[in-house]
Amino acid sequence: MKKSMMSILMLVILLVFTGCSSSSSTGANEDDTLTVAWLPNESGEDLGEARDEIGKILEDATGKKVEHKTTTDYNIAIEAIANGNADLAFLGAQGYIEANNKNDSVQPLVVPSGESGTLDDAVYNSWLAVQNADDYKMNGEYKIDGIQGKKFSFVSNSSTSGFKVPSTGIVDYFSQQDKFKELKAEDLLEGGKDKFFSEVLYGGSHQGSAVNLLTGKAEVAAFCDTCVNNYVELADGEENKAGAVYKVRKDAAEPFNTVVGKTFSLISVTPVLNAPFVVNTELVSEETREKILETLMSDEIANNEKVFVPEDSKLSGLFKRVSGKERLVEVEDDWFNPIRELSK
Incomplete structure (x- = not known):
């Protein structure tokens, strides 16, 4: 029973x-x-x-x-x-x-x-952008060595191309050097005197991260191509290649309407899943x-x-x-x- x-x-x-x-x-x-x-x-x-x-x-x-x-x-x-x-x-x-x-x-x-x-080929591109790519050119190639110690803008720590991919790339690159062999993505979340970056900002969106760069709040910024395509146009170089220069369109909508005509250039381009x-x-x-x-x-x-x-x-x-x-x-x-x- x-x-x-x-x-x-x-x-x-x-x-x-x-x-x-x-x-x-x-x-x-x-x-x-x-x-x-x-x-x-x-x-x-x-x-x-x-x-x-x-x-x-x-x-x-x-x-x-x-x-x-x-x-x-x-x-x-x-x-x-x-x-x-x-x-x-x-x-x-x-x-x-x-x-x-x-x-x-x-x-x-x-x-x-x-x-x-x-x-x-369902991919877009994660960019590391600066005001002038020539400042990051070494022996004829664009390198990211110079980003250390700079004011850096990410999008959000939940962003694929605005944090996850670029932070992984930065750690992979710099951890090959003895000085940064213990570097982790978490070390990039905040800036400061003893941090990898002097200051870390978050744009909240890819557009916001790009504007952080264009207004001088950041010296280097991570954002993606597809999210800013509606606001910028290629001014020099080859699309989605290091060294390419982009200019904000005359008719750009917010938040780019305050930085019309300003330019930025790429030092790193990484494909990302759509x-x-x-x-x-x-x-x-x-x-x-x-x-x-x-x-x-x-x-x-x-x-x-x-x-x-x-x-x-x-x-x-x-x-x-x-x-x-x-x-x-x-x-x-x-x-x-x-x-x-x-x-x-």
């Missing part, structure tokens, strides 16, 4: 836990609204039209109302998707990994492809996720000039269209493992 009662009790427990697991993976908490969280880089007014366009298309596809949650801090967007205050989010690779670590129900959907239209749209599967059912995925990967999105902006367009879209093959493509969690490896 005791064994029988125990078996029944175990079966009930199993059914309860199975039910909980099933409901969390099938979006049992789904409602009639899809809230999309955006990082500070994509939260500006200049990208409002692109955000709204994606929202309208998702509304048509799902029958749900789409609300946009713009942010001024990386952690707000990451916490929103992890804690269930947002259904979808557009995050960097590092931001996605942090959200997934907090809640494994946060999963990637798509990333923008490369010019091939596939994942093969940023994903992610979903909280506790809040969005599999049926709705399929509709969202199909829509994001559709020609309607790929051919929408407010989302994928042609090179000669003056619109401030989310992504550039160079080859005409660029689009959003499906991605799995393990695609981001190279970024995870940077933290080991």
Whole structure:
């Protein structure tokens, strides 16, 4: 009798836990609204039209109302998707990994492809920029040796290309020297007299980090190409190559409107995995996720000039269209493992 009662009790427990697991993976908490969280880089007014366009298309596809949650801090967007205050989010690779670590129900959907239209070249670039690259030229090559002791601007310590990738690169480079053989990424978080950098600033966004450099608050800054493409143009050199000089456009929107005409140059360029749209599967059912995925990967999105902006367009879209093959493509969690490896 005791064994029988125990078996029944175990079966009930199993059914309860199975039910909980099933409901969390099938979006049992789904409602009639899809809230999309955006990082500070994509939260500006200049990208409002692109955000709204994606929202309208998702509304048509799902029958749900789409609300946009713009942010001024990386952690707000990451916490929103992890804690269930947002259904979808557009995050960097590092931001996605942090959200997934907090809640494994946060999963990637798509990333923008490369010019091939596939994942093969789905990368953008992390820049280390300075006022004058010639000051960092040694024996005909651009080197980062001179950044030590400078005033440095990162984006956020949750940024992939604005912290994780550049800090790893700096540590890898300098730790080969006896003086810095114990250097760690954590040592770059703060500046000071006995620190690697004399001062460390955080722009809060890639745009903010670039402006820190252009206004002289920082002597070296980390930020990415895609987040400043709408505000700057190549003035000299080769695109995405050390030594290239970029100038702020005459019609640049905030926050670059106060530094129009100013220039910066690159001393280091590192490819980075593209940023994903992610979903909280506790809040969005599999049926709705399929509709969202199909829509994001559709020609309607790929051919929408407010989302994928042609090179000669003056619109401030989310992504550039160079080859005409660029689009959003499906991605799995393990695609981001190279970024995870940077933290080991």
